[in-house]
Each structure stands twice: as structure tokens, then as C-alpha cells.
Amino acid sequence: MNRRSFLSLSTASAAALLATAGMGLAGFFRFLFPGVFYEPARRFKAGYPADFPPGQPVFLPAEKVYLFHDPAKGFSAASAVCTHLGCTVQWSERDRQFNCPCHGSVFAADGAVLRGPAPRPLSWLEVTLSKDGQLQIDKNRPVTDAYHLLVPA
Amino acid sequence: MLKSILRSIFRGDPPxxxxxxxxxxxxxxxxxxxxxxxxxxxxKLRHTGYLGFVSFFLLLILGATGLALMFYYHPYPAMAYQDMKDLQFVVFLGPFLRNMHRWAAQLLVVAVFLHLCRVFYAGAYKExxxxxxxxxxxxxxxxxxxxxxxxxLPWDQKAFWAITVGTNIVASAPLVGPVVKVLLLGGHSLGTQALLRFYVLHVVVLPGLAAALVMVHLWRIRKDGGLAPSPSGPEEISSPPRETPIPSSPEKTYGLMGIVTGKPTFEVLVPEEEEAVFSYPYAFLREGAAFLATSAAVMALALLYNAPLSEVADPSKTPNPAKAPWYFLGVQELLSHSPTLSxxxxxxxxxxxxxxxxxxxWNPSRRPKDRVLALSLFALVVLSYLVLLLIxxxxxxxxxxxxxPWAKGAGGAA
Structure with missing residues (x-):
């Protein structure tokens, strides 16, 4: 074996080794992403409109959503997940605002940031009527705070 | 008979x-x-504070107690908290072992931090x-x-919300943040997958990495010529200009993988007789004493104070205030001012x-009087973190x- 063939063979072997290692790493990286997420559905039914009379917003604990019912405008839903670092905000009826217990962010009733480190207003979620007449909230469809669903009584 | 049994176990010649x-x-x-x-x-105690040894021994204690706790722990949300309660009230020595693990972990954070400060102060990170x-x-x-x-792992309210905040900090990193968060949690929110992943990281991946690095760390002390001398003492002799070099033996070959041949490339500098003592027993005795003192301190803490456990994790209800572990509170205080930046x-x-x-x-000197700027900057950073932490x-x-803190119903310690 001469020097030239030795060097080309070593280069090819090293490249093959690197490629194999790279594929292995890429495979492992993909492996770490679960194929199925066993998590609460992002689109869910909250219940029948009649279950939510106008007045104080109702907190849906499993989904971390506040459901509002304005007598004139209708239903709207806000995510209770603080936009800062994901703590659950609490609605204060007295001050008509959301308070985050983790870093002191305060959100107005329309979700706007009043105080604290939160970078964005709370997200509003689409509320629709499902075929069986229940209110359906979809976390994958963010809407503006002006969005309301009016359900005729 | 006994002799032959012993000889069969301990091979090699008798001492x-x-x-x-x-x-x-x-x-x-x-x-x-x-x-x-x-x-x-x-x-001498004042040279190093034995902080490296103390950290090492704390790691050993953490390994041993952690292994014991693994016998009674299921990394599954429905069981993890119940396992904590069992450890508290049912398992023999359960509270003691859990307390030891908890307090050793907190002492370790303190010990490695002081170790870092000591090494910085001594300028021992230099050439x-x-x-x-x-x-x-x-x-x-x-x-x-x-x-x-x-x-x-205890899956209580404190754990759940501290990690929720922590993983969301990770997610706020530019570009890779959201992907790393999914990778870490095995999902989009803290749940079954996340607990399993954190468990595997905590009991296998990270201890394995730490063990490997500790070996390198200890090995490098010797390869770098032992501990750095006191910064106020005489300067270290780096390259030994020997008048009569040790002759290389013609019988010895230094054929590392057949690539290196010839004479030894470095010589060991033996310290002067009067200022050096044999490691055995002088260093061994002190290391043994440090180990006993560390174990005693951890056991005493474990007997006196119980590891905290709040109520079971509730994803819908954030406790108020939600505080991180105490040594991360400085970061949390910064976070309350601006998220990504801090x-x-x-x-x-x-x-x-x-x-x-x-x-x-670049400053080659290790004397404190030549390092006023470095030392004061370091002290400033440490002090400001301590102030944020205390706040x-x-x-x-x-x-x-x-x-x-003296007001009624104040938040109190985390």
C-alpha cells in the first residue's frame, strides 16, 4: 500500500465513522421526541352555555382557562397561563384583574399587562359551539380580546 | 485453613x-x-478549608443515600408523592435518609461555591x-x-412550580429554547413524561457525568503539580532547571502506542525535604477527619431538621408566593424584573x-495586592447575588x- 492509497483510505474511513456517529446522534435526538403526547387535548368542550351564567369568570382547572360570560357580548376564554414563566394567574374580582403569584405580573380584565415582568398580554382563545351544543375552546386558535361568542338564549 | 482462604481472596504477596x-x-x-x-x-485548614474534599465526600454521601432512597421511589406522578409520605412515616430510617440526602445536597451547593471562591481568591486557576x-x-x-x-422528584407543589418556572426560563432562550423545553419535559407541560426524564437524568445521566468529571478533576490536580501554593508565599517553580538531570534508563522504553520513543519528556520536581511530609499518613489522616466531620454534620442536620415537603402538586393552582430553591432565588429576583435578559x-x-x-x-501574579481589580469585581458580583438572594x-x-420579614404573614424562607 502506498502513501496515497493509505491516506485516501483513512480519510474515507474517518468520514464513514463520523457519518455513522452523526446518524446515531440524529437518531437519538429524534428518539427523545415522543411519538404521542399523553396530555390534555388542546381543543376541549367546557360544557353547555346554560352552565355559565353571566357574572364572575369561571376557572376551568384541568385546562387552565378562564371562561368569561358578558351579558351583552357573549362568551370569551382567556388562558390562565402567565406569559412570563407559565405560572397560573388568579382572577381577582375585587380589582377586576389577573395576578400572577410567581413574579408579580398583573393583567387587566382584557389581558393587557399592567405591571410586572410579563412580556405579552394573556392569550385569548377561540370559543365556538360544538355540534352537541357545548362550548368548545381551542388553545390552538388564539384570538384577540375583542372576540366573543354570542349564544342566543 | 483461614490463611489459605485469605490467600485465595487476596492474591499477591503478603505485606x-x-x-x-x-x-x-x-x-x-x-x-x-x-x-x-x-x-x-x-x-493546613486555612490553606484550602478542605472544601474540595468536603464536596467530594458530600457527593459520596449523596450517592449512598440516593441509592437507598431509590428502593422506595416510583418516578410516576400518582405514586411519587405517596412515596415521600411513606419515606416520612412508614419506612424504617426513611426520614433520616431523606433528610441526609436533602441537607447534603444543600451543603454541596454551599461547599462547591466556597471552593470556587477559595480557588479564585488564591489565584489557583492560573497557569x-x-x-x-x-x-x-x-x-x-x-x-x-x-x-x-x-x-x-418529590412531586409536591414547591417542586412542580419551581420546575415549571425553570423549564419556562429554558424555553425563553432564543432559537433553541422551545425545542429544548419539549426535549426536557417529553411534552409541552410538566407531567408523567417530565418526571420520568428528570428521574433518569438525576439518577443516571448527571451522576455519571459528574463522576467522570470528578475523576478528571482529581487527576488534573496531580498532573498540574499538586495544589497551588499560598498566594502570599514564594512563587511556584514551574519548569525545573536541574543541573544534573535524571538519566534515562536504557532498559526503559517510552513507547506509547509505538508513536513516542526515547527519553522521558518530563521530570517530577520533589519539594524540599523540610517543607514536605509523606501523604500517608499525614494527608490521609486529615482527609479521614474531614470525611468524619462532613458525615457528622450531615447526620446532625438530618436528625435536627426535617426536609420540607409541601402539599401534593396541583397543576391548576400556583402557590403564592411560588419560590425557587433558595440558591436560585437571586435569579428569580432578577427574573421578576425582566425575563429573557436576566x-x-x-x-x-x-x-x-x-x-x-x-x-x-492575563495577570500572571497570584498575589492579592497585584489583583485588586479582579478580587473586588469578584466580591462585587458575589455580594450582589447574595443581596438578591436575601431579598x-x-x-x-x-x-x-x-x-x-418581621411583618405579619410574611413569605418567609423557601
Whole structure:
């Protein structure tokens, strides 16, 4: 074996080794992403409109959503997940605002940031009527705070 | 009979012979990682505070108690909290072991931090010990990650919300943040998958990495010529200009993988007789004492104070105030002012500045009077973190609002 063939063979072997290692790493990286997420559905039914009379917003604990019912405008839903670092905000009826217990962010009733480190207003979620007449909230469809669903009584 | 049994277990010659005695020395790991002789000065408590040893022994205690706790722990949300209650009330020695693990972990954070301060103050990260400083900073980072992953395992309210905040800090990192969060949690929110992942990281991946790095860390101490001398003492002799070099033996070959041939490339500098003592027994005795003192301190803490456990994790209800483990409270206090900047940028810059410290600190002197700027900057950073930490610990109440610690119903310690 001469020097030239030795060097080309070593280069090819090293490249093959690197490629194999790279594929292995890429495979492992993909492996770490679960194929199925066993998590609460992002689109869910909250219940029948009649279950939510106008007045104080109702907190849906499993989904971390506040459901509002304005007598004139209708239903709207806000995510209770603080936009800062994901703590659950609490609605204060007295001050008509959301308070985050983790870093002191305060959100107005329309979700706007009043105080604290939160970078964005709370997200509003689409509320629709499902075929069986229940209110359906979809976390994958963010809407503006002006969005309301009016359900005729 | 007994002799033949012993001889079948312990092969090699008995220590009554010359060969047996030298084998005892050559084949002993703990002796092997020590030099034959150490400087007297380096054995003094005020030189190192034995902080490296204390950290090492705390790691051993954490390994042993952690292994014991694994026998009674299921990394599954429906069972993890119940397992904590069992450890508290049902398992024999359960509270003691859990307390030991908890307090040893907290002491370790303190010990490695003081160790870092000591090494910085002594200027021991300078030539030729730059790389060992880098290994040390990586170990500090591993200790913090270990404590962070371990914090989730009890699956109580404190754990759940501290890790929720922590993983969202990770997610706020530019570009890679959201992907890393999914990777870490095995999903989009803290749940079954996340607990399993944190468990695997906490009991296998991170301890394995830490063990490997500790070995490199200890090995490098010897390869870099032992501990750095006191900064106020005489300067270290780096390259030994010997008048009569040790002759290389013609019988010996230094054929490492057949690539290197010829004479030895370095010689070992033996310290002067009067200032050096044999490692065995002088260093061994002190290390043994440090181990006993560390174990005693951890056991005493475990007997006196119970590890906290709040109510079971409730994803829909954030406790108010939600506080991180106390040593992260400085970061949390910064976070309450601005998220990405102080949660990601500032800590990353700090870690980078620490890692690269030996390479941008051009000042070759290790004497404190030549390092006024470095020492005061370091003290300033440490002090400001301590102030932020204390604010987070004692001056923050519900909704992260400012409260005086003596006011009624104040937040109190995390």
C-alpha cells in the first residue's frame, strides 16, 4: 500500500465513522421526541352555555382557562397561563384583574399587562359551539380580546 | 485453613514481604491519586478549608443515600408523592435518609461555591491549572443541574412550580429554547413524561457525568503539580532547571502506542525535604477527619431538621408566593424584573465568564495586592447575588410584592 492509497483510505474511513456517529446522534435526538403526547387535548368542550351564567369568570382547572360570560357580548376564554414563566394567574374580582403569584405580573380584565415582568398580554382563545351544543375552546386558535361568542338564549 | 482462604481472596504477596509491601502501595487507588509527599503548608485548614474534599465526600454521601432512597421511589406522578409520605412515616430510617440526602445536597451547593471562591481568591486557576478550573466550573454547573432535577422528584407543589418556572426560563432562550423545553419535559407541560426524564437524568445521566468529571478533576490536580501554593508565599517553580538531570534508563522504553520513543519528556520536581511530609499518613489522616466531620454534620442536620415537603402538586393552582430553591432565588429576583435578559442572558454570560476566566485573566501574579481589580469585581458580583438572594428569601411575599420579614404573614424562607 502506498502513501496515497493509505491516506485516501483513512480519510474515507474517518468520514464513514463520523457519518455513522452523526446518524446515531440524529437518531437519538429524534428518539427523545415522543411519538404521542399523553396530555390534555388542546381543543376541549367546557360544557353547555346554560352552565355559565353571566357574572364572575369561571376557572376551568384541568385546562387552565378562564371562561368569561358578558351579558351583552357573549362568551370569551382567556388562558390562565402567565406569559412570563407559565405560572397560573388568579382572577381577582375585587380589582377586576389577573395576578400572577410567581413574579408579580398583573393583567387587566382584557389581558393587557399592567405591571410586572410579563412580556405579552394573556392569550385569548377561540370559543365556538360544538355540534352537541357545548362550548368548545381551542388553545390552538388564539384570538384577540375583542372576540366573543354570542349564544342566543 | 483461614490463611489459605485469605490467600485465595487476596492474591499477591503478603505485606510481610518486601514485594507484598510495594504491591500494596502500587495497587491502592487512594494512594495512587496522591503524590508520595505533600507540602506541609497545603495540609493546613486555612490553606484550602478542605472544601474540595468536603464536596467530594458530600457527593459520596449523596450517592449512598440516593441509592437507598431509590428502593422506595416510583418516578410516576400518582405514586411519587405517596412515596415521600411513606419515606416520612412508614419506612424504617426513611426520614433520616431523606433528610441526609436533602441537607447534603444543600451543603454541596454551599461547599462547591466556597471552593470556587477559595480557588479564585488564591489565584489557583492560573497557569498551569487553567483547564482544571474549567472542569471545576462544569462540575459546579452539574451540581446545580443535579439539584434542579432532584427538586422535582418529590412531586409536591414547591417542586412542580419551581420546575415549571425553570423549564419556562429554558424555553425563553432564543432559537433553541422551545425545542429544548419539549426535549426536557417529553411534552409541552410538566407531567408523567417530565418526571420520568428528570428521574433518569438525576439518577443516571448527571451522576455519571459528574463522576467522570470528578475523576478528571482529581487527576488534573496531580498532573498540574499538586495544589497551588499560598498566594502570599514564594512563587511556584514551574519548569525545573536541574543541573544534573535524571538519566534515562536504557532498559526503559517510552513507547506509547509505538508513536513516542526515547527519553522521558518530563521530570517530577520533589519539594524540599523540610517543607514536605509523606501523604500517608499525614494527608490521609486529615482527609479521614474531614470525611468524619462532613458525615457528622450531615447526620446532625438530618436528625435536627426535617426536609420540607409541601402539599401534593396541583397543576391548576400556583402557590403564592411560588419560590425557587433558595440558591436560585437571586435569579428569580432578577427574573421578576425582566425575563429573557436576566433568566437566560445574564446567567449564560456569568457561566461563560467563569469558564473562560483563566484565558482572559492575563495577570500572571497570584498575589492579592497585584489583583485588586479582579478580587473586588469578584466580591462585587458575589455580594450582589447574595443581596438578591436575601431579598428573594426574606423580603418577597404574596404576588412577589415587597414585605418586611418581621411583618405579619410574611413569605418567609423557601
Amino acid at each position: 510481610s514481604t518486601q514485594k507484598g509491601r510495594s504491591e500494596l502501595v502500587f495497587y491502592n487507588l487512594w494512594l495512587h491519586i496522591h503524590p508520595a509527599k505533600v507540602r506541609k503548608e497545603h495540609l 498551569p491549572r487553567q483547564f482544571n478550573w474549567v472542569v471545576g466550573v462544569l462540575l459546579l454547573f452539574l451540581v446545580l443541574t443535579l439539584s434542579f432535577t432532584g427538586y422535582l 433568566g437566560i442572558l445574564l446567567p449564560s454570560l456569568m457561566v461563560l465568564a467563569l469558564l473562560l476566566l483563566p484565558y482572559y485573566d 428573594g428569601l426574606y423580603f418577597r411575599g404574596a404576588g412577589w410584592a415587597w414585605v418586611w
